[in-house]
Amino acid sequence: MVLRPEAIRQRLLKLEEAVGRLAELxxxxxxxxxxxxxDAWAVERGLQLAAEILLDSGNHILSAHFGESAxxxxxxxxxxxxxxxxxxxxxARLKGIGGFRNVLVHGYLxxxxxxxxxxxxRAPGDFSAFLDAIRTWLERVTPS
Numbered sequence: 001m002v003l004r005p006e007a008i009r010q011r012l013l014k015l016e017e018a019v020g021r022l023a024e025l026x027x028x029x030x031x032x033x034x035x036x037x038x039d040a041w042a043v044e045r046g047l048q049l050a051a052e053i054l055l056d057s058g059n060h061i062l063s064a065h066f067g068e069s070a071x072x073x074x075x076x077x078x079x080x081x082x083x084x085x086x087x088x089x090x091x092a093r094l095k096g097i098g099g100f101r102n103v104l105v106h107g108y109l110x111x112x113x114x115x116x117x118x119x120x121x122r123a124p125g126d127f128s129a130f131l132d133a134i135r136t137w138l139e140r141v142t143p144s
Contacts, residue, residue: 001064002064004064005138008057008060008061008138009138011053011056011057011060012135015053015054015127015130015131018049018050018053018127019050019124019128019131021042022043022047022050022120022123022124025042025046025120026120026121026123030113030120033113033116033117034113043116043117043120044104044111044116047119047123048104050123051097051100052101054127054130055073055076055097055098055101058070058085061080061085061134062079062080065141066079066083068083072098073097073101073102074095074096076098077094077097077098084137085133085134085137086130086134086137090126090129090130093122093126093129094126094130100119
């Protein structure tokens, strides 16, 4: 597989859009996640989409640039840090995103509105930091 910087950049633009929408949703009263199915579904879908873009982008970088395969979603984050794509501080911030993504996709029976609200509060900052890290890494490894 060959690294396709433009494919990564397209995904990052979608992630940036999701971050903006999550930030907007995060300004609402967190109690709405308990009382408004529209708000709850919008937040859950936004978080799922952002997590999937992040993990998909990371998988592409690992396989196309480094020739590595992640064992699972959490390993994507660990391997990106091990290869210097993201730093250890960001790795720590993103720890658990794979499991949270799985809860959003498969654990809908056990969805905890407080956990979703807590994740929403930090998601725009965490995802924005990932955007910055990947863009910086792309600048280092791709010719101008």
